[in-house]
Amino acid sequence: MAVQTVASTTDSAAGTSVDLGPAAALSCRECGHRVPLGPVFACEECFGPLEIAYDFSAYDTEELRKRIEAGPANIWRYAPLLPVPADVATKPNLNPGWTKLVKADNLARELGVDAGKLFVKDDSGNPTHSFKDRVVAQALEAARAFGFTTLSCSSTGNLAGAVGAAAARAGFRSCVFIPHDLEQGKVVMAAVYGGELVGIEGNYDDVNRFCSELIGDPAGEGWGFVNVNLRPYYAEGSKTLAYEICEQLGWQLPDQIVVPIASGSQLTKIDKGLQELIKLGLVEDRPYKIFGAQAEGCSPVSTAYKAGHDVVRPQKPNTIAKSLAIGNPADGPYVLDIARRTGGAVEDVTDEQVVDAIKLLARTEGIFAETAGGVTVGVTRKLLESGALDPSLTTVVLNTGDGLKTLDAVAGTGLTATIRPSLDSFREAGLA
Amino acid sequence: MAVQTVASTTDSAAGTSVDLGPAAALSCRECGHRVPLGPVFACEECFGPLEIAYDFSAYDTEELRKRIEAGPANIWRYAPLLPVPADVATKPNLNPGWTKLVKADNLARELGVDAGKLFVKDDSGNPTHSFKDRVVAQALEAARAFGFTTLSCSSTGNLAGAVGAAAARAGFRSCVFIPHDLEQGKVVMAAVYGGELVGIEGNYDDVNRFCSELIGDPAGEGWGFVNVNLRPYYAEGSKTLAYEICEQLGWQLPDQIVVPIASGSQLTKIDKGLQELIKLGLVEDRPYKIFGAQAEGCSPVSTAYKAGHDVVRPQKPNTIAKSLAIGNPADGPYVLDIARRTGGAVEDVTDEQVVDAIKLLARTEGIFAETAGGVTVGVTRKLLESGALDPSLTTVVLNTGDGLKTLDAVAGTGLTATIRPSLDSFREAGLA
Structure with a gap:
């Protein structure tokens, strides 16, 4: 499926047939214009941000509450309120949420x-x-629904790890773009999941600009950028x-x-x-x-x-x-x-x-x-x-x-005392 | 309460009155000799390790299963099988467990x-x-039961953080002993919880020897060393x-x-x-x-x-x-x-x-x-x-x-490619 940034109401390829549970359409936050569910994020009328519109009309409050309380100890207990298929908990993903x-x-x-x-x-x-696991888990289900095979993002930290890990578990290819001069620790954390980790010669703005360019290019076909073309789904997390x-x-x-x-x-x-x-x-x-x-x-x-x-x-x-x-x-x-x-x-x-x-x-x-x-x-x-x-x-x-x-x-935090391994030294340090 | 290493059956001060749920006594793993619950870890008869002996005789299997399943999403769902009071879930602790x-x-x-x-x-x-939160949580309850006010351990890593964090939440003083030349990152992780973090001039063996000495000294009175004098409880985690x-x-x-x-x-x-x-x-x-x-x-x-x-x-x-x-x-x-x-x-x-x-x-x-x-x-x-x-x-x-x-x-893991922020560079790198 070709990736596009702006939805058209006449574009049925974008997925009227996708099953994302109660998600009924995308709706413009600015002008209310509605388009079918698809990998788009900006309104064709006003370029406002698209967000998910739901159909919750069938829910009975007490039945819903019971269903949630009987659900798994992760975000999928709320599947009836999220843009995900009803059987989401059976699909391989990181099952984030239900944190303390x-x-x-x-x-x-x-x-x-x-x-x-x-x-x-x-x-x-x-x-x-980090909370990024919540949003990436939604983007992953959208990526599955739209037939994407690569999960991608621009990131300088938490998101890179969340995307890399989620893609690994779900069997997606991942390709994460980061500034080439990121701290080594962050690079290691993002690289360990084994996906492509691409350093861009430039700053984070350059990385973002490049990602937007890639989405509009045939080279980006089949790519779900969690925080760009999948953003309406992602954000719901x-x-x-x-x-x-x-x-x-x-x-x-x-x-x-x-x-x-x-x-x-x-x-x-x-x-x-x-x-x-x-x-x-x-x-x-x-x-x-x-x-x-x-x-x-x-x-x-x-x-x-x-x-x-x-x-x-x-x-x-x-x-x-x-x-x-x-x-x-x-x-x-x-x-x-x-x-x-x-x-x-x-x-x-x-x-x-x-x-x-x-x-x-x-x-x-x-x-x-x-x-x-x-x-x-x-x-x-x-x-x-x-x-x-x-x-x-x-x-x-x-x-x-x-x-x-x-x-x-x-990093300034450290030892409160250093002593020799003896009780005398312990007492001298005032620790007794 | 004075701290001792070896229990005596005639020592009632060690806590026949303590409420640690189903924990009935300490029993020697080697010779089976039983002593009352107390902050001791070695058998007076044979110096074998003491472990917890339980009284589970009152439990009905199906009632117990239902009670566990209705319990909290942490280790306290198993409180009926652990050396902790029945109301443990209401006490301030880190509530570890029920991991994926x-x-x-x-x-x-x-x-x-x-x-x-x-x-x-x-x-x-x-x-x-780390799993250390499970064991420290048991030691904490024993420390409460025995009236200790300081939680301590020797450690080179995970345990230091687990003790520091648990003590902070529970309102205990903590004093963790580590080799003085530990890597800075590990020191920071252990120090951030604000307890005493004491570097010992020596290696880990020296740290351990010093801790054993401290337990036998009046200076160690009121100190619960999770992996020494509280070890029988700790290990049950x-x-x-x-x-x-x-x-x-x-x-x-x-x-x-x-x-x-x-x-x-x-x-x-x-x-x-x-x-x-x-x-x-x-x-x-x-x-x-x-x-x-x-x-x-x-x-x-x-x-x-x-x-x-x-x-x-x-x-x-x-x-x-x-x-x-x-x-x-x-x-x-x-x-x-x-x-x-x-x-x-x-x-x-x-x-x-x-x-x-x-x-x-x-x-x-x-x-x-x-x-x-x-x-x-x-x-x-x-x-x-x-x-x-x-x-x-x-x-x-x-x-x-x-x-x-x-x-x-x-640390050897890193970028899979470095490119300029352009589609040409992206294609040249073979990423398309």
């Missing part, structure tokens, strides 16, 4: 949050230790964070939720997921607030939020939180909408605050977060201090990655 | 195992990404691997199971767990074979196995599989017994074969294993080639750790 929602009473005490009210959704428990949080809270909405912002897609899909649960009657309809978290060194959305702007001015990233370092976030305006509509906010923290927050989370809850988790915990602290977050309400903070992947951030 | 049992059909194809018969038990999904494997196979014993050997404790406790399930009627009683896996550079048990010896001669370790590098494995003789009794074997592989096996598992199943996982997969391949493993039987291979912690082992 940790009641963080020690952290709550340090931050002045009421006991029992603060939770960390710890996505480091996913198969490749973030809804599962919302589903899991609510189910793990006993089918309750959280009052407040703190989400990291890279492209902004995750935050918008968490909002979409919460709205779906409300409409389906799976949770009670009551207000919730969504807060966005950025690093100061890449804070285009929080800058716009604080300035009261509706548009997001691109920035050149300079922060240790590299998994969030998207200077021109595609979903930035939608994030601003959601933060303002729900009564949330968007805030940023310095790299120093990120490191402090990583250490704070580790020493209070035993969770070693990636820099992105340092950003959300740091922003949570800042928003509590400013009064934007209410310490008496149920609050969920996302940790979307794993500290083992960003060891450099806490 | 991956049907490894791609790996099976490569190794010549029948489709649907090969499984990888992937313990990299634990909170600190490995039983949960056996429980999970059988439950995940639909309450069936595996025919063959391949287990890494460090001290050998894990293998012996997996056997104990399988035997318990048989006695409790939770699985059908039929033969199973347990295979032990070592790295050639530290293969005291496989050397003894192959030579037909009952005793294990210590070796000086020299292998990249550092988490298995125990040259004088305490449970070596028991491992030999079990391998011979069940019709299994003990085998070893070279470091080169370990690396090959890590890559094989990654490219077939998307699982990035620690070197210990490379050892088990490599040994599985070798045992299939020799005919010791039957490719038509249900076989479970353990991956007990995470590749992110032993990146150096696959």
Whole structure:
């Protein structure tokens, strides 16, 4: 199948016959124009982003709840709400999700949050230790449905590993594009799964531009780029964070939720997921607030939020939180909408605050977060201090990655003492 | 409470009143001598290792099965079979376990195992990404029961992180002892949880000797060394691997199971767990074979196995599989017994074969294993080639750790191509 970027309503080849469960069509987020399901991501009318439109009309609330609760301990318990076939759990994939929602009473005490009210959704428990496994798993099912045989992406880190691992398990060829001068550790992590790992002579923008070119070329035929031509499907994976949080809270909405912002897609899909649960009657309809978290060194959305702007001015990233370092976030305006509509906010923290927050989370809850988790915990602290977050309400903070992947951030951490192997030396060091 | 190494039957202070669920006493593995539950690990009669004796007499098989299946998605679903209080799931801990049992059909194809018969038990999904979270969680409950306030261990890697994280979550002080010249990455991983991390001027043997000295000294009062004075409790955590494997196979014993050997404790406790399930009627009683896996550079048990010896001669370790590098494995003789009794074997592989096996598992199943996982997969391949493993039987291979912690082992892995950001360059590289 030839790859295309813009859908046409007259294009039936794009897959009216594909079985992606409740996914009924693609719908433009800007103008509402609908097109059949296919490997396209931009509206032919207005070039707005396409997203999945569902048909949930057949669901009975209590039957659905029972079906979910009887499902597997991974994202496929929510298959009835995702763009995947009903038998998805039987297909080879990494089965991500159903990660721990940790009641963080020690952290709550340090931050002045009421006991029992603060939770960390710890996505480091996913198969490749980041939330990217959730979104790649959706893209993989779309790739299967559209007959693609190669799974691809541009990446500088977590996504490369998630795509490589998912393709390996599912029997796809994978070809991941990264800047040629990436840190050796990240290259190893992406290369170990045995797919093609191609270094592009240039920066991440050059990598992205090349990928867009490849999608439009015959050489890209049969290629599913998870975060480009499969993006509408891919992005839906973030809804599962919302589903899991609510189910793990006993089918309750959280009052407040703190989400990291890279492209902004995750935050918008968490909002979409919460709205779906409300409409389906799976949770009670009551207000919730969504807060966005950025690093100061890449804070285009929080800058716009604080300035009261509706548009997001691109920035050149300079922060240790590299998994969030998207200077021109595609979903930035939608994030601003959601933060303002729900009564949330968007805030940023310095790299120093990120490191402090990583250490704070580790020493209070035993969770070693990636820099992105340092950003959300740091922003949570800042928003509590400013009064934007209410310490008496149920609050969920996302940790979307794993500290083992960003060891450099806490490289200053080390031995608290060095002693000789003797009790005298032990006592002299004041350890007794 | 004063810490002691050897129990006395007349010592009631050691805790006849402690509530550790079905744990009834400590029993010597060598002579069967029983003493009350307490922080002791060696028999006063014969200096044999003490292990937990349970009272499971009150359990009805079907009620127990239902209770387990209705339990949480972590090791505490098996609380009725562990030395922990019944309300353990309500106490702050890392809630490890219930990791994925991956049907490894791609790996099976490569190794010549029948489709649907090969499984990888992937313990990299634990909170600190190794099976050590299972054992530390048991030691933590014992530490609580005995009134300890400091959690401690000697370690060169996985255990340090598991103890640091568990202590942080549970509100214990932690003090971890490591050789002072450990690799910086490992130091960071252990230090981030904020406990005391003490470098000992000496090698790992010196660290261990110092810890034993500290346990006998007043300075060690109130200290629970998870792998020394709490070892009988700690070791029981490995039983949960056996429980999970059988439950995940639909309450069936595996025919063959391949287990890494460090001290050998894990293998012996997996056997104990399988035997318990048989006695409790939770699985059908039929033969199973347990295979032990070592790295050639530290293969005291496989050397003894192959030579037909009952005793294990210590070796000086020299292998990249550092988490298995125990040259004088305490449970070596028991491992030999079990391998011979069940019709299994003990085998070893070279470091080169370990690396090959890590890559094989990654490219077939998307699982990035620690070197210990490379050892088990490599040994599985070798045992299939020799005919010791039957490719038509249900076989479970353990991956007990995470590749992110032993990146150096696959540091040679890298880019498959480097190109300019152009389609011409892409085609020239033969990637189209």
